[in-house]
Amino acid sequence: MLEEFNVDQNTLVHAWQQQLPEFLDPGDSAKVLADESDPQGFRVHINAAGHQFYSFDFYCSYMDPREVKVELVDVEKDGQTVNEQNERLQEMTGDYVRHLHECAQALHRITNPS
Template sequence: MNKEMNIDQHTLVDAWQKQLPEYLNPGDSAQVQADAANPQGLRIHINAAGHQFYSFDFQCAYMDPREVRVELVDVERDGQTIAEDSVQIQELTGDYVRHIHECAQALSSMTNP
Protein backbone atom coordinates (compact mmCIF):
# COMPACT_ATOMS: atom_id res chain seq x y z
CA MET A 1 0.00 0.00 0.00
CA ASN A 2 1.35 3.40 -0.95
CA LYS A 3 1.68 5.82 1.93
CA GLU A 4 0.41 9.32 1.17
CA MET A 5 2.86 12.16 1.37
CA ASN A 6 2.01 15.05 3.66
CA ILE A 7 3.86 17.75 1.77
CA ASP A 8 2.46 20.26 -0.66
CA GLN A 9 3.79 20.38 -4.19
CA HIS A 10 5.08 23.96 -3.93
CA THR A 11 7.26 23.07 -0.93
CA LEU A 12 8.49 19.99 -2.77
CA VAL A 13 9.41 22.00 -5.88
CA ASP A 14 11.34 24.54 -3.76
CA ALA A 15 13.25 21.78 -1.96
CA TRP A 16 14.15 20.04 -5.23
CA GLN A 17 15.19 23.32 -6.88
CA LYS A 18 17.63 23.95 -4.00
CA GLN A 19 18.91 20.37 -3.61
CA LEU A 20 19.16 18.98 -7.15
CA PRO A 21 22.04 21.20 -8.40
CA GLU A 22 24.24 19.66 -5.69
CA TYR A 23 23.90 16.29 -7.46
CA LEU A 24 24.50 17.49 -11.01
CA ASN A 25 27.79 17.85 -12.83
CA PRO A 26 29.62 21.17 -12.49
CA GLY A 27 28.14 23.64 -14.96
CA ASP A 28 24.84 21.77 -15.38
CA SER A 29 21.71 23.68 -14.44
CA ALA A 30 18.22 22.52 -13.59
CA GLN A 31 14.73 23.95 -13.37
CA VAL A 32 12.17 22.08 -11.30
CA GLN A 33 8.46 22.73 -11.77
CA ALA A 34 5.26 21.23 -10.45
CA ASP A 35 3.66 18.62 -12.68
CA ALA A 36 0.18 20.03 -13.25
CA ALA A 37 -1.16 16.55 -14.07
CA ASN A 38 0.15 14.91 -10.87
CA PRO A 39 0.08 16.49 -7.39
CA GLN A 40 2.93 14.13 -6.35
CA GLY A 41 4.92 14.83 -9.50
CA LEU A 42 7.66 17.11 -10.74
CA ARG A 43 8.94 18.18 -14.14
CA ILE A 44 12.71 18.50 -14.24
CA HIS A 45 14.56 20.30 -17.02
CA ILE A 46 18.34 19.89 -17.05
CA ASN A 47 20.72 21.87 -19.24
CA ALA A 48 23.89 19.84 -19.71
CA ALA A 49 27.20 21.66 -19.42
CA GLY A 50 29.49 21.58 -22.42
CA HIS A 51 29.47 22.46 -26.04
CA GLN A 52 26.62 20.23 -27.24
CA PHE A 53 23.77 22.39 -25.88
CA TYR A 54 21.88 19.30 -24.74
CA SER A 55 18.84 19.67 -22.53
CA PHE A 56 16.83 16.89 -20.91
CA ASP A 57 13.24 16.88 -19.68
CA PHE A 58 12.25 14.33 -17.06
CA GLN A 59 8.97 13.48 -15.39
CA CYS A 60 9.51 12.51 -11.76
CA ALA A 61 6.65 11.06 -9.73
CA TYR A 62 6.63 9.91 -6.12
CA MET A 63 5.48 6.30 -5.86
CA ASP A 64 5.59 6.64 -2.06
CA PRO A 65 7.40 9.01 0.33
CA ARG A 66 10.78 7.40 -0.42
CA GLU A 67 10.59 6.13 -3.99
CA VAL A 68 10.40 8.11 -7.24
CA ARG A 69 9.79 6.96 -10.78
CA VAL A 70 11.79 8.93 -13.33
CA GLU A 71 10.96 8.97 -17.03
CA LEU A 72 12.80 10.75 -19.82
CA VAL A 73 10.31 12.91 -21.72
CA ASP A 74 12.51 14.68 -24.27
CA VAL A 75 16.11 15.40 -25.25
CA GLU A 76 16.99 18.48 -27.25
CA ARG A 77 20.21 19.72 -28.79
CA ASP A 78 20.36 23.44 -29.41
CA GLY A 79 16.55 23.64 -29.18
CA GLN A 80 15.83 20.75 -31.57
CA THR A 81 14.44 17.40 -30.40
CA ILE A 82 16.93 14.61 -31.09
CA ALA A 83 16.92 10.81 -30.99
CA GLU A 84 17.50 9.36 -27.54
CA ASP A 85 19.27 6.19 -28.70
CA SER A 86 22.88 7.36 -29.10
CA VAL A 87 25.38 6.00 -26.58
CA GLN A 88 26.22 9.49 -25.31
CA ILE A 89 22.56 10.37 -24.73
CA GLN A 90 21.92 7.01 -23.03
CA GLU A 91 24.90 7.57 -20.69
CA LEU A 92 23.89 11.14 -19.85
CA THR A 93 20.28 10.05 -19.29
CA GLY A 94 21.43 7.26 -16.96
CA ASP A 95 23.59 9.69 -15.00
CA TYR A 96 20.76 12.20 -14.62
CA VAL A 97 18.26 9.53 -13.57
CA ARG A 98 20.74 8.36 -10.91
CA HIS A 99 21.27 11.96 -9.72
CA ILE A 100 17.51 12.49 -9.50
CA HIS A 101 17.15 9.33 -7.39
CA GLU A 102 20.04 10.50 -5.15
CA CYS A 103 18.30 13.84 -4.67
CA ALA A 104 15.05 12.06 -3.77
CA GLN A 105 16.96 10.05 -1.15
CA ALA A 106 18.49 13.23 0.26
CA LEU A 107 15.02 14.76 0.58
CA SER A 108 13.45 11.66 2.14
CA SER A 109 13.62 13.18 5.62
CA MET A 110 11.21 15.80 4.32
CA THR A 111 8.92 13.50 2.30
CA ASN A 112 8.96 10.62 4.81
CA PRO A 113 9.11 12.25 8.27
Protein backbone atom coordinates in the same frame (compact mmCIF):
# COMPACT_ATOMS: atom_id res chain seq x y z
CA MET B 1 0.08 -1.06 0.38
CA LEU B 2 1.13 2.43 -0.57
CA GLU B 3 1.97 4.77 2.25
CA GLU B 4 0.21 8.09 2.37
CA PHE B 5 2.22 10.75 0.62
CA ASN B 6 1.21 14.16 1.77
CA VAL B 7 3.75 16.86 0.95
CA ASP B 8 2.68 20.18 -0.52
CA GLN B 9 3.75 20.33 -4.17
CA ASN B 10 5.23 23.84 -3.85
CA THR B 11 7.32 22.72 -0.87
CA LEU B 12 8.50 19.73 -2.88
CA VAL B 13 9.39 21.76 -5.98
CA HIS B 14 11.26 24.33 -3.90
CA ALA B 15 13.19 21.62 -2.02
CA TRP B 16 14.14 19.91 -5.29
CA GLN B 17 15.21 23.21 -6.85
CA GLN B 18 17.49 23.85 -3.86
CA GLN B 19 18.91 20.34 -3.52
CA LEU B 20 19.29 19.08 -7.10
CA PRO B 21 22.28 21.26 -8.13
CA GLU B 22 24.37 19.46 -5.47
CA PHE B 23 23.94 16.21 -7.42
CA LEU B 24 24.62 17.57 -10.91
CA ASP B 25 27.97 17.99 -12.61
CA PRO B 26 29.62 21.41 -12.42
CA GLY B 27 28.20 23.60 -15.16
CA ASP B 28 24.92 21.68 -15.44
CA SER B 29 21.81 23.66 -14.53
CA ALA B 30 18.31 22.52 -13.67
CA LYS B 31 14.85 23.95 -13.37
CA VAL B 32 12.16 22.16 -11.35
CA LEU B 33 8.51 22.90 -12.12
CA ALA B 34 5.26 21.66 -10.59
CA ASP B 35 3.18 19.35 -12.75
CA GLU B 36 -0.27 20.86 -13.06
CA SER B 37 -2.02 17.51 -13.55
CA ASP B 38 -0.36 15.54 -10.72
CA PRO B 39 0.02 16.90 -7.17
CA GLN B 40 2.82 14.38 -6.48
CA GLY B 41 4.51 15.08 -9.81
CA PHE B 42 6.99 17.59 -11.10
CA ARG B 43 9.09 18.20 -14.16
CA VAL B 44 12.84 18.62 -14.24
CA HIS B 45 14.62 20.38 -17.10
CA ILE B 46 18.40 19.91 -17.11
CA ASN B 47 20.78 21.85 -19.33
CA ALA B 48 23.95 19.82 -19.75
CA ALA B 49 27.29 21.56 -19.35
CA GLY B 50 29.61 21.78 -22.32
CA HIS B 51 29.35 22.80 -25.90
CA GLN B 52 26.81 20.19 -27.03
CA PHE B 53 23.83 22.31 -25.94
CA TYR B 54 21.87 19.25 -24.82
CA SER B 55 18.88 19.57 -22.56
CA PHE B 56 16.93 16.78 -20.87
CA ASP B 57 13.33 16.84 -19.67
CA PHE B 58 12.20 14.38 -17.03
CA TYR B 59 8.87 13.72 -15.39
CA CYS B 60 9.16 12.65 -11.76
CA SER B 61 6.43 11.46 -9.45
CA TYR B 62 6.46 10.03 -5.96
CA MET B 63 5.27 6.44 -5.69
CA ASP B 64 5.49 6.64 -1.88
CA PRO B 65 7.47 8.79 0.59
CA ARG B 66 10.71 7.00 -0.26
CA GLU B 67 10.54 6.23 -3.97
CA VAL B 68 10.41 8.54 -6.94
CA LYS B 69 9.60 7.35 -10.46
CA VAL B 70 11.69 9.07 -13.15
CA GLU B 71 10.71 9.11 -16.81
CA LEU B 72 12.65 10.68 -19.66
CA VAL B 73 10.30 12.93 -21.63
CA ASP B 74 12.59 14.53 -24.19
CA VAL B 75 16.19 15.23 -25.18
CA GLU B 76 17.00 18.29 -27.24
CA LYS B 77 20.10 19.73 -28.83
CA ASP B 78 19.99 23.43 -29.65
CA GLY B 79 16.22 23.34 -29.12
CA GLN B 80 15.63 20.45 -31.56
CA THR B 81 14.43 17.04 -30.37
CA VAL B 82 17.08 14.37 -30.93
CA ASN B 83 17.05 10.57 -30.87
CA GLU B 84 18.07 9.61 -27.35
CA GLN B 85 19.10 6.10 -28.48
CA ASN B 86 22.59 7.44 -29.17
CA GLU B 87 25.04 5.72 -26.77
CA ARG B 88 26.38 8.99 -25.32
CA LEU B 89 22.87 10.30 -24.67
CA GLN B 90 21.89 6.97 -23.09
CA GLU B 91 24.85 7.32 -20.74
CA MET B 92 24.00 10.93 -19.90
CA THR B 93 20.35 10.04 -19.34
CA GLY B 94 21.35 7.19 -17.00
CA ASP B 95 23.58 9.56 -15.03
CA TYR B 96 20.79 12.12 -14.66
CA VAL B 97 18.27 9.47 -13.61
CA ARG B 98 20.74 8.31 -10.94
CA HIS B 99 21.26 11.93 -9.79
CA LEU B 100 17.49 12.41 -9.53
CA HIS B 101 17.17 9.28 -7.38
CA GLU B 102 20.08 10.47 -5.20
CA CYS B 103 18.36 13.82 -4.75
CA ALA B 104 15.13 12.05 -3.76
CA GLN B 105 17.11 10.12 -1.12
CA ALA B 106 18.54 13.37 0.22
CA LEU B 107 15.04 14.84 0.52
CA HIS B 108 13.72 12.06 2.79
CA ARG B 109 13.73 14.60 5.61
CA ILE B 110 10.84 16.31 3.80
CA THR B 111 9.03 13.37 2.19
CA ASN B 112 9.38 10.86 5.00
CA PRO B 113 9.92 12.86 8.23
CA SER B 114 8.84 10.09 10.65
